[in-house]
Amino acid sequence: MIEDxxxxxxxxxxxxxxxxxxxxxxxxxxxxREGMDISQPAMSQHLSVLTNAQLVRAQRQGRFVNYAxxxxxxxxxxxxxxxxxxxxxxxxxxxxxxxKDMDQ
Amino acid sequence: MIEDxxxxxxxxxxxxxxxxxxxxxxxxxxxxREGMDISQPAMSQHLSVLTNAQLVRAQRQGRFVNYAxxxxxxxxxxxxxxxxxxxxxxxxxxxxxxxKDMDQ
DNA sequence: GCAATACATAAGCACTCACTTATGTGCTTC
DNA sequence: GAAGCACATAAGTGAGTGCTTATGTATTGC
Numbered sequence: 580m581i582e583d584x585x586x587x588x589x590x591x592x593x594x595x596x597x598x599x600x601x602x603x604x605x606x607x608x609x610x611x612r613e614g615m616d617i618s619q620p621a622m623s624q625h626l627s628v629l630t631n632a633q634l635v636r637a638q639r640q641g642r643f644v645n646y647a648x649x650x651x652x653x654x655x656x657x658x659x660x661x662x663x664x665x666x667x668x669x670x671x672x673x674x675x676x677x678x679k680d681m682d683q
Numbered sequence: 684m685i686e687d688x689x690x691x692x693x694x695x696x697x698x699x700x701x702x703x704x705x706x707x708x709x710x711x712x713x714x715x716r717e718g719m720d721i722s723q724p725a726m727s728q729h730l731s732v733l734t735n736a737q738l739v740r741a742q743r744q745g746r747f748v749n750y751a752x753x754x755x756x757x758x759x760x761x762x763x764x765x766x767x768x769x770x771x772x773x774x775x776x777x778x779x780x781x782x783k784d785m786d787q
Numbered sequence: 788g789c790a791a792t793a794c795a796t797a798a799g800c801a802c803t804c805a806c807t808t809a810t811g812t813g814c815t816t817c
Numbered sequence: 818g819a820a821g822c823a824c825a826t827a828a829g830t831g832a833g834t835g836c837t838t839a840t841g842t843a844t845t846g847c
Contacts, residue, residue: 580696587694591805592684602767608824621806623825642814642823650770657764663706666754695835712794725836727795746793746844 581633582659585652588632593617594625598634598648605647607640685737686763689756692736697721698729702738702752709751711744 588594600611612622626646629635634652638645692698704715716726730750733739738756742749 582699583694583696586690587804590687590691590694592687593805595686599766602770609822618807619824620808620826624805627825639813639824644824648767648770653764653767653770656760660757660761660764662703663752663757666706666752666757691834697835713792722837723794724796724838728835731795743794743843748794 581655584628584632585634585655588628588634588652591625591628593621594629597622597625598629601635601646601648605645607643607645609643611646685759688732688736689738689759692732692738692756695729695732697725698733701726701729702733705739705750705752709749711747711749713747715750 589598596615597611600606600615608619608622608626611626612619615622617625626635626637630637630649632652633649633655636647636649638647693702700719701715704710704719712723712726712730715730716723719726721729730739730741734741734753736756737753737759740751740753742751
């Protein structure tokens with residue numbers, strides 16, 4: 580189940596931080612590492628987990644590998660959420676209608 | 684970080700199944716167990732994890748404990764998702780406007 | 788009070804996770 | 818083609834996870 584991979588990938592705070600940084604703009608692994616106090620192999624492993632979860636996309640560019648947010652993973656979470664829209668708080672009641680549109 | 688607990692809770696397929704069942708209607712732990720091939724302690728432990736993640740609410744009713752979906756956890760995921768609405772696929776572009784409303 | 792029921796907690800175990808150090812692979816530049 | 822850089826992979830380790838069996842706790846009905 581891909582949901583396993585997505586939720587497990589996001590369960591780690593370091594990985595969420597990496598994802599968050601990538602959301603502000605795609606970049607290579609070394610740039611990602613700047614100011615993050617994380618070893619090179621650890622970063623590589625985290626990016627591998629995020630990629631497998633379809634939360635991140637990798638693309639080689641010469642000696643570097645450019646990493647970018649992959650919307651597919653986010654969409655899958657959104658899709659999962661729609662199953663429980665009956666339980667969403669009333670203050671975001673309006674959202675329910677649009678989420679229903681997403682089902683098709 | 685509560686997000687750790689939420690995502691980790693949902694990373695387990697058994698727990699998602701329990702949550703899914705609860706979403707169809709609140710019930711006690713024994714009823715939840717029916718047709719699930721899961722031991723009583725395992726169910727109790729899963730419910731504890733879900734409760735700590737604010738995905739489920741527990742309420743004693745005599746000898747039973749009634750469990751119900753807690754919207755708070757779901758709302759927190761939705762809130763987390765809004766941070767990345769720039770990356771959502773175009774086909775749910777409309778959603779972005781409403782998600783923006785959620786921020787306030 | 789006592790037995791039965793519903794659930795929680797304790798302790799142990801196999802497995803997984805996130806990290807480490809060490810080494811391998813791919814690309815560029817000279 | 819040799820050296821250097823960017824990144825991936827391998828192997829090992831301590832901590833955490835999900836399960837088990839055993840036992841504890843709360844509530845009910847007799």
